[in-house]
Amino acid sequence: MKIGRFQAMASPCEVFIDHKDRHLTNKLLQLAEAEALRIEQKFSRYRKDNIIFQINNANGQPIQLDEETANLVDFADACYQMSDGRFDITSGLLRKVWHFDGSDNLPDPEAIKALLPRIGWSKVKWQRPNLTLPAGMEIDLGGIGKEYAVDKTAEILSQYLSTGVMINYGGDLFALGPQINGAPWNVGIDDPNATGEQVVVQISFSKGGLATSGDARRYLLKEGVRYGHILDPRTGWPVLNPHRSVTVAARTCIEAGMLATLAMMQGSDAKLFLEEQGVPFWII
Amino acid sequence: MQLDKKRSIRQALALATCGVLAHGPLLLPVSLQAADLSWKADMTTLRYAENGRVSVSEHIASFRREVGEDEWVSLKFSWDAITGASANGAIFNPPQSGSSQTVTSPSGISRTYQTGQGQTVDPLTTFKDTRVAAQVSNGQFLTPTLKGEVVGNLSFENDYDSYGIGGNLSWDILQRMTTLTGGLSLDLDKVKPFDGNPKEFESIGTTTPIRLGQGEKRTIQSIIGFSQVINRKTLTQLNYSLTLNDGYLTDPYKFITVVDPALGAPTDYLYEKRPTSRVRNAIFWNTAHHFTEDVVHFSYRYYWDDWGVRSHTSDLRYRLMLWRGHSLQTSFRYYTQMAADFYQYSLPGQPLPSSFASADYRLGHLITQSTGIKYSIHMGQQVEFSLRADITEQSDADNLFPSLGITLFQATISISDRVDYAQSGRAPP
Numbered sequence: 001m002k003i004g005r006f007q008a009m010a011s012p013c014e015v016f017i018d019h020k021d022r023h024l025t026n027k028l029l030q031l032a033e034a035e036a037l038r039i040e041q042k043f044s045r046y047r048k049d050n051i052i053f054q055i056n057n058a059n060g061q062p063i064q065l066d067e068e069t070a071n072l073v074d075f076a077d078a079c080y081q082m083s084d085g086r087f088d089i090t091s092g093l094l095r096k097v098w099h100f101d102g103s104d105n106l107p108d109p110e111a112i113k114a115l116l117p118r119i120g121w122s123k124v125k126w127q128r129p130n131l132t133l134p135a136g137m138e139i140d141l142g143g144i145g146k147e148y149a150v151d152k153t154a155e156i157l158s159q160y161l162s163t164g165v166m167i168n169y170g171g172d173l174f175a176l177g178p179q180i181n182g183a184p185w186n187v188g189i190d191d192p193n194a195t196g197e198q199v200v201v202q203i204s205f206s207k208g209g210l211a212t213s214g215d216a217r218r219y220l221l222k223e224g225v226r227y228g229h230i231l232d233p234r235t236g237w238p239v240l241n242p243h244r245s246v247t248v249a250a251r252t253c254i255e256a257g258m259l260a261t262l263a264m265m266q267g268s269d270a271k272l273f274l275e276e277q278g279v280p281f282w283i284i
Numbered sequence: 285m286q287l288d289k290k291r292s293i294r295q296a297l298a299l300a301t302c303g304v305l306a307h308g309p310l311l312l313p314v315s316l317q318a319a320d321l322s323w324k325a326d327m328t329t330l331r332y333a334e335n336g337r338v339s340v341s342e343h344i345a346s347f348r349r350e351v352g353e354d355e356w357v358s359l360k361f362s363w364d365a366i367t368g369a370s371a372n373g374a375i376f377n378p379p380q381s382g383s384s385q386t387v388t389s390p391s392g393i394s395r396t397y398q399t400g401q402g403q404t405v406d407p408l409t410t411f412k413d414t415r416v417a418a419q420v421s422n423g424q425f426l427t428p429t430l431k432g433e434v435v436g437n438l439s440f441e442n443d444y445d446s447y448g449i450g451g452n453l454s455w456d457i458l459q460r461m462t463t464l465t466g467g468l469s470l471d472l473d474k475v476k477p478f479d480g481n482p483k484e485f486e487s488i489g490t491t492t493p494i495r496l497g498q499g500e501k502r503t504i505q506s507i508i509g510f511s512q513v514i515n516r517k518t519l520t521q522l523n524y525s526l527t528l529n530d531g532y533l534t535d536p537y538k539f540i541t542v543v544d545p546a547l548g549a550p551t552d553y554l555y556e557k558r559p560t561s562r563v564r565n566a567i568f569w570n571t572a573h574h575f576t577e578d579v580v581h582f583s584y585r586y587y588w589d590d591w592g593v594r595s596h597t598s599d600l601r602y603r604l605m606l607w608r609g610h611s612l613q614t615s616f617r618y619y620t621q622m623a624a625d626f627y628q629y630s631l632p633g634q635p636l637p638s639s640f641a642s643a644d645y646r647l648g649h650l651i652t653q654s655t656g657i658k659y660s661i662h663m664g665q666q667v668e669f670s671l672r673a674d675i676t677e678q679s680d681a682d683n684l685f686p687s688l689g690i691t692l693f694q695a696t697i698s699i700s701d702r703v704d705y706a707q708s709g710r711a712p713p
Contacts, residue, residue, distance in 0.1 A: 072304060074304075075300045078299075082296045082297065082300075148304065155305060182609075252301055254305070258297055275428050275456075277293060277294045278354065
């Protein structure tokens with residue numbers, strides 16, 4: 001078993017490859033890291049040399065998207081539609097007023113209200129491959145980027161190996177078949193009350209995606225009310241009574257991640273929502 | 285309506301994902317569809333042997349396959365060969381030895397006995413029979429938390445046929461921590477000895493016996509229960525079952541000995557007679573606890589019926605995980621039974637009983653103790669092989685029937701296309 005560790009997309013990344021051939025293993029770890037960095041470079045909103053920067057600075061002019069970006073925007077569009085606007089890649093602007101630093105500094109409701117006209121996917125004109133973002137609006141693919149990178153890496157590695165591969169980019173996972181001895185991968189769910197220190201549940205899984213959406217790390221506390229960092233783009237305010245942590249297993253990491261996110265958006269109804277979806281899930 | 289919309293999110297998402305990850309070999313929707321329909325096959329062969337009595341060889345093949353996202357079908361076939369001798373109710377150790385007579389015949393072939401003063405009948409009847417049985421079931425998730433299953437089964441022996449249908453539901457509630465179950469089944473059995481059922485309380489030595497034709501037995505069984513996740517490592521389960529039997533419940537091969545109280549010797553042997561209805565109840569409680577790796581199960585069952593039979597069964601199992609993929613399970617079982625009201629070891633001559641009487645040791649005061657071990661090996665994730673051996677000692681608390689030693693050996697191989705992580709919808713231990 002060889003484990004490759006690197007930093008990408010502001011997260012610790014790990015790739016486990018259970019294979020005897022060291023030469024192949026090293027090559028696959030390099031491919032994985034290269035793919036993760038490629039996706040980070042291409043879709044990060046912190047860079048000035050990528051398509052996201054171009055879109056966000058087009059000043060109301062249409063931008064023609066390449067195939068891959070258009071595919072992701074299509075996916076984000078579909079998620080916006082199916083979630084009745086709860087998932088929205090234009091909601092990143094809310095970060096300007098919400099600072100989740102563990103303090104009790106709630107933003108000025110007027111400031112939130114003032115931002116709302118600049119938020120809403122329905123205001124964007126998307127006619128593949130042309131995207132026209134009204135001036136002052138921004139998109140951010142951060143909500144799906146890591147999961148997408150996990151699945152893309154899995155796609156690449158699956159050309160070489162059909163089992164014995166586990167990819168973990170900042171807690172978003174994909175297992176490409178069990179370990180060589182047939183044993184499933186053991187994954188712990190981080191304890192929201194002691195994050196990074198202990199796990200609360202051990203999951204065994206062999207194939208498919210696994211992702212966790214959490215409210216554990218970042219929040220504001222005001223008069224006993226926790227304001228989690230899961231914001232509802234329709235109101236600009238955090239979702240009420242969110243669970244601390246929702247983990248979902250699905251075919252792919254991107255589906256698992258989206259189901260976990262949409263479940264968090266349901267607040268205390270997350271369980272019901274996931275039960276209705278009929279997917280394996282773990283709520284803490 | 286709400287459900288349909290929400291449920292469609294998963295499908296819409298799957299579809300949208302194909303647009304993003306369409307080019308990889310990973311996500312060809314067609315092949316995924318096929319791979320998602322998992323299957324599992326089990327083959328079991330077992331040998332049950334009562335020391336000096338009945339032995340049974342049984343072979344079972346079962347196959348289960350998903351036929352849709354939330355639907356599966358299973359088939360099970362079994363074939364049993366039963367040979368040997370079983371206690372027929374005639375008394376053991378008759379106080380006066382006479383010319384005893386053993387009759388060997390396949391079950392279903394008529395036999396003749398001579399009875400009377402000085403004649404005794406061997407308390408064991410030798411027989412041979414073959415049983416074939418098939419079961420088919422279809423189950424599906426009616427909603428994400430409600431599972432339904434319908435089952436049909438058939439079994440045939442030379443002298444006994446059985447037909448049954450049933451259904452059961454299980455419903456996960458309270459965040460899937462609690463599961464409620466309910467089931468109902470109906471069975472129709474035909475008891476058809478080769479030359480018909482005997483007339484109850486008629487002497488087995490009658491030269492012109494009266495034969496009654498086939499007997500019919502109907503069974504309705506209902507079961508309700510629940511299981512509860514106590515914590516991540518402990519699961520408990522409680523069931524109640526109510527079974528109503530009606531029809532021909534007598535055993536056409538069992539006798540009861542008439543003993544002359546003055547002589548203390550058998551004077552006659554009569555066919556037994558049981559009521560034509562029976563109401564049976566059972567409460568079953570089981571708790572399983574997972575340690576870090578090992579698993580312990582404890583169960584207790586209390587049974588009672590309107591024939592006066594009461595029984596207690598306690599069962600303790602411990603599964604010890606050895607090294608990678610190997611495990612050893614040990615089990616201990618203790619069973620005690622109080623006899624049916626009409627159970628009698630022998631009859632005191634005239635007058636004949638006015639109601640019912642049976643000397644079948646299985647309706648008597650029984651104590652059964654079993655010890656077993658089972659060794660399982662996982663070969664990869666797809667194949668599991670196990671060997672099991674049980675030793676049972678069955679004794680008559682009244683000390684009238686000799687104790688019986690029973691051994692059971694079983695080998696099972698299970699093959700599945702994969703172990704699916706998705707089968708554990710709740711937090712694993």
